[in-house]
Amino acid sequence: MQVLTLIRVLFFNLIFLFWASIAFSGVAHQIPSDLLADDYESSDKSVNIVVRNGVKELRFKKNQSVNFKVNLSKAGLYKVRVHYSSKGTTPQLNAKVNDGQKLDFNFEATPYNSDYVDRNIPEYFEFLYGEQIFTLKAKSDNFYLVRLEFIKVDYLYEKVPGEIRAGAFFKNPDPVTTYVRDGQQEIQFKKDQKIFYKLDVKEAGYYDLYLEYSSPNYNPLIRLDFQEASVDDSQLPKTSSASDFIDEATGHRIKLYPGYNEMEFLSMRAGFNLRKVELKRIGSLSTDVPGKVSAAELLSTSGYGKVLKNGGEWEYQFQKNERVKYRINVAEDMYLKFDFKYIAQEEDALIEFGVGNSLYNYGAEKTNEWKNIEANDSIFFSKGSHEITIRAKNSGFRLRNFNAKEGNAGQALALYQVNSGGPTKAEFKAELGINDSLQVFNGDQNLKMAVFGSFADSTREISLHSRDSSVPTEVPTDIFKTLRVEKNTADYHSSGLVYRFSAKPGNYRVRLHSVSLNVEQRIRVESEDDSLKEVFVVPSNSKNVAYSVEYDLSLGNGERELIINLIPEFPTEKFQLAGIEIFSDSELNWSFPNLAKRYISNGGRGSKDGLSWENAANIGKLNQMIGELSNTGGEVLIDSQSGVYELNSELVIKKGGASSSKKVIVRSSSPNAYVGRAEFAGTRIDPWPEAGAGSPKGKQLFVLLDGADNLEFRDISVKNFGNGVVRVGANIENLSLIDMDAKNVAKFFENYISDSAQSPSADVDGLVAKFIDIRGYDQGGFRFKHHSKNLLVRHIYGDSEMQRGACTAKDKCDFAMGISVEGHNENVVLRQSTMLNHHQFNDFSGAYYNGDSVASEGDVTNLLIMDFIAAGNTDAGFDIKTQDAVLIRTVAIDNKRNYRSWKSMELEQVSSISPNHRGGSGSRNHFWAYKNSPQIYIYNSFVYDEEDIPTFAWDDNPKATFHVSDESIFQIKNLDFLREKQGSYLKISEDTILIQN
Structure with a gap:
């Protein structure tokens, strides 16, 4: 009996080993292709494969991981599509490639287990060349997998500076051999085999080249091609064995430009094994000025333009709204003026030139030939290194170089310039370099512009037939090429235009620019406090003559905003505004008093005492937070990034500031200084019924009672x-x-x-x-x-x-x-x-x-x-x-x-x-x-x-x-x-x- 029992045990063990040898055979499936439910490599739990209506299902247990071995013929970014069912249960899943990229995600449940659906995993996965493991884990029950589909969507772009992984190449005309040794992928080259990589260079500069390799038979003989630069090397040492990898500095220094580049790697001898290439940035490109700066000598870019060589000269081809950064070395304190050699094949040239936080806008006509944009601004630069930016606002802009020339000292400081009819409705401008302690806020934060006017049909092209003597000579004529038309109708929201500028108390000058019509234009110019009340009269002239005017005004103590109102004066029905500029002759300082603060977020954080963002109070403590600032005044900051504040009862406020000079300000902010508006939502029916008398009608929000003064x-x-x-x-x-x-x-x-x-x-x-x-x-x-x-x-x-x-x-x-x-x-x-x-x-x-x-x-x-x-x-x-x-x-x-x-x-x-x-x-x-x-x-x-x-x-x-x-x-x-x-x-x-x- 014991012998028979032993025979049965041996028999069933042999059967299990036979099926296990099939299930865990280790076959790597070629990708891109589909993997079916039974194409798995291994699992941390026993696998249950069921056939339903001719369809194989891999039925996951909760917290079960299943591995699939895949073989990539091309490295790249892949989209993974999952064909599955999950009756009544939201699938909670995790996916990863090897031990690298991991992702948690959910799919929706299906009505029945036989209702199969296709859904894409929400992020792409990076796969290198050769064999790799893709793991799918179900963290919930009742997940039935039918098929995985791998779809290539893009190349892998290796980021520079950084390591370039050997298996991340996008092209190999003569297929190379890949291995995984000691957990790392390597490539074994035959003689004269080559592979190609896509590089994403983040910053222009000089890079030192490093290789991690082994070469037991010969000294390596390699060549690397980067655009038009090539590196040949026959001086690298050989290694003691194929498994003896060394990380070696090649001694080569390469000049790279930002953007997408290709690198060709060629081994001219057999037996060369590569694990990685590394490019370490050791210095930036910089140009001495006064003088010309090649457009190809850029530091970095926000987009994907191209550095090209045409007609023997380098140029940079911009994408629309791409911003490119350069570095210049200024020999001594001086004013500089710039011109830009360009081609604009699709639209007129419109560029934004940035120096620090200052932005200057220039334009020129569309052209297929190389021409110059002559800038009128003289910009002060202190001695030393400076970063500047150029942004192309229109399509088809190409830049060959820009020339920095000595400018004129003593030009007025333009704090703000608004091109009223331009493609951007407001531009921030502040002079840097005069005062090293000058602080200027980000343009979007520092310049609020409320234009109560129509944006449609507000611009038209004009020809400057003549120039009135009242126009200051330093005014850029390009500002007159686009106009905003303001009318006294309900479609234009209110009478006139309103411009708002962040500013400190002090003396200012406002300069307005208009263009004549065939009738006289009378534009009432008023400051918010009525200290400035003038009428800008633009004479009638059918030839589109440019007119400008200047007014002086002051901003009082305690004020932070300079507001200019422009209103049609009878009998003017409409007026044209080309631009507005704000100047100051005083020393600039954008710092404001550091007020005491309390903090509120949606639901509160930490201890909820309101003393910091980390311990923000909840909105129900608004009255308490105000009360804590009553004696000193200050700000209660409401986090605008922590979700909508949904309320079904009012916020009763009985506290306030001690006086008008110690008021308490309740405003939106956020821990990352984003100044979006905090959103409050009540219970009123939405949308309100067309028949009226809707219910619920909604509750009050802020109810101010005795004591809620100075708020x-x-x-x-x-x-x-x-x-x-x-x-x-x-x-x-x-x-x-x-x-x-x-x-x-x-x-x-x-x-x-x-x-x-x-x-x-x-x-x-x-x-x-x-x-x-x-x-x-x-x-x-x-x-x-x-x-x-x-x-x-x-x-x-x-x-x-x-x-x-x-x-x-x-x-x-x-x-x-x-x-x-x-x-x-x-x-x-x-x-x-x-x-x-x-x-x-x-x-x-x-x-x-x-x-x-x-x-x-x-x-x-x-x-x-x-x-x-x-x-x-x-x-x-x-x-x-x-x-x-x-x-x-x-x-x-x-x-x-x-x-x-x-x-x-x-x-x-x-x-x-x-x-x-x-x-x-x-x-x-x-x-x-x-x-x-x-x-x-x-x-x-x-x-x-x-x-x-x-x-x-x-x-x-x-x-x-x-x-x-x-x-x-x-x-x-x-x-x-x-x-x-x-x-x-x-x-x-x-x-x-x-x-x-």
């Missing part, structure tokens, strides 16, 4: 909140809201008293709201109640997007308002803003449709509205019940009644264009007056329509009187109406211009 919120993005992104619920002082945007909210700002307030009201004494974008609201942009004062709302863009409110009865239909000034508010200024599309939807017969861009009530005092566009409303553009309100350069377009006056008021340089009746009772007209508004004065204004629309309309007696004077322009269809109504209620001066459409 500033900036660089914040919100969506889906309710009646108040910012809601003031108690008396507060000195609140600033800057650089914010909101989408799908009930209302952006509101002040009404909270039940938990200790103060008797919710008055705001001192509000600045600027550069705010609000899109989609069913109640309003801003609503001011109670007895607030000293309110400034400026640079606002609001579009309700016709969100609809609830409507339950004829007199109970909600509607949106752009800005509503109610209560006893005083000293209110609304400037340079646009409010659009406030609609009331009322299906009850005889209903009057409300919905205004700006509305004010009768107890408000000192109301000023300037440079404001109101358009697309079911009622008024401006509905003003405030005594003696003043409107200057406002534009009302496409409203039922563009201007509604309930009391005496003044309108100066206003425009009324094409009223539109969208429904409900009441007629459309340009100007409507209530019976108790006795005197309405209209100066230098413009009225336009193409339909039979009443220009003036009155309520019941006693009628108000309209006074029209100072060369106002009426270009309307119904001139007879104007003539008939002149008398006690309509007084039109003789200098008014009447044009019938």
Whole structure:
């Protein structure tokens, strides 16, 4: 019996060894090709192969690894496609090549185990020439593998400086033999065999050449070709055996340029075995100036342009937007001017020339012949080595050399240059070298440019037929070749252009450049604090003459931003701006006070005490973080890179700064200094229903109660909140809201008293709201109640997007308002803003449709509205019940009644264009007056329509009187109406211009 048992054991062991010899035969499968489920090499657990409907499945156990032996005929990057099923379980997988590149990834589950799908592993894998092991591991159950497909997608580019792996070649005309010895791959050459490598050279320079090799029979005789440079070597020592590898410096120094290169490696003797080639960078390419610098002498590049030799001279062929770096040696402190020898075959030449953090922009015409770009700037360089960059902004740019010549000292320091109509809308420029301690921020951080204007159809080519004597001689004429056209229409967002520049307090000079039209252009130039208020007059001239003008201005203490506003002055309907420059004669220093800080991230980090990014508090501690800075002032920084802050309750704030000079700023930032906006999301239904009355309506975000004084919120993005992104619920002082945007909210700002307030009201004494974008609201942009004062709302863009409110009865239909000034508010200024599309939807017969861009009530005092566009409303553009309100350069377009006056008021340089009746009772007209508004004065204004629309309309007696004077322009269809109504209620001066459409 024991003998029979022993025979059975031996028999089954032999059977197992037979099948194991088949399963683990070690056959390497040629790649690229498909590997089937049973093509595996080995596994760390027993393998289960099942045949289902003629398809073989390799059924993985949890945490099982399976190895596949592959044989690569070509090194390269390969995409691996997996054909699998995994019923109801998300496959969690890991893949690796040999013991190198590893990747964790997930695929999606399949409905059934027989539902096979193909999915690509999300990253490419590097495979060298010859035999290698590809390992696939399932970290989850129920993963059934049918097939692996290997697809070559690119060559391997070996990075230089660094080691070039022997098996990473992309071409071998006479196939070489590869081995793996001591865990390392090597190549055995026959006589005159060669292989080719792709190199990715990161930095230009001089490189020393090293080889790791063995050659037991002969001294190696090799040749390496790099572009046009060749290295021959017969001086390397032989080795004692084939396994005795040495790492040898060849003594050869090679000059390489950045970008993709090819290297040919040839062994002219047999028995040479190679493990690696190494190129070690030992020095950079550098050129002495003044003098010419070859385009091929570059240090590095951001793209994949080419160094080529054409006609016996080197050149560099740029890709579009590629930035190339060079190094020059300056013998002594001096000013240098540059010219650039170029060809631009596809588009006009546009280059950006960088010195340190300074950027200069030059352009020239398209050409197929070598020409020069002559730069006008004299740039200061201190003695020593400097890096400079050249970026090609257009396609087809080729550079042969650039010539550095001595320039002129004493040129003004251009801190900023904006080519208003250029392909880049703003360019940063700051002079370096005058002061070694000068610090300049990155251009994207240091220059904010808010252009409230259209980008479409804003440029055109001009010819500079003549040059007016007012243009400074150092102004580059190229700046006049492209223009921005600004119009007073709703499509252009607001009246004029706004440019913002980071700056320290001090004295500045602004230079503006324009080009003439066939009519005179009047451009109002204003600083944000109104210390500069001038009008730049560009004479009419049909020959496109260039004009420039300079103004001096100052930036006060505590300010960090220089803001220039450019606005059409009546009767100018549009103007052309070529460029704007900011200069300073004072010593520059961009450092600002180092404020105390607290830190917040999404969910918090570490100890969550808020004292560092590593220990950032969560957003629920915002009030606490503000309170910790109350006595000193400072900043609460909210991490903009830690995800969306999703909130279902408001953030109540009862703390603030001790004074206006010790305010607390709440703003976005991040640990890596990225200044994107932190995003907050609420619970309001999104999208808002077209029928209105959606639910949930959303909650408030920031609720400010007693103590929340001297606060500033900036660089914040919100969506889906309710009646108040910012809601003031108690008396507060000195609140600033800057650089914010909101989408799908009930209302952006509101002040009404909270039940938990200790103060008797919710008055705001001192509000600045600027550069705010609000899109989609069913109640309003801003609503001011109670007895607030000293309110400034400026640079606002609001579009309700016709969100609809609830409507339950004829007199109970909600509607949106752009800005509503109610209560006893005083000293209110609304400037340079646009409010659009406030609609009331009322299906009850005889209903009057409300919905205004700006509305004010009768107890408000000192109301000023300037440079404001109101358009697309079911009622008024401006509905003003405030005594003696003043409107200057406002534009009302496409409203039922563009201007509604309930009391005496003044309108100066206003425009009324094409009223539109969208429904409900009441007629459309340009100007409507209530019976108790006795005197309405209209100066230098413009009225336009193409339909039979009443220009003036009155309520019941006693009628108000309209006074029209100072060369106002009426270009309307119904001139007879104007003539008939002149008398006690309509007084039109003789200098008014009447044009019938």
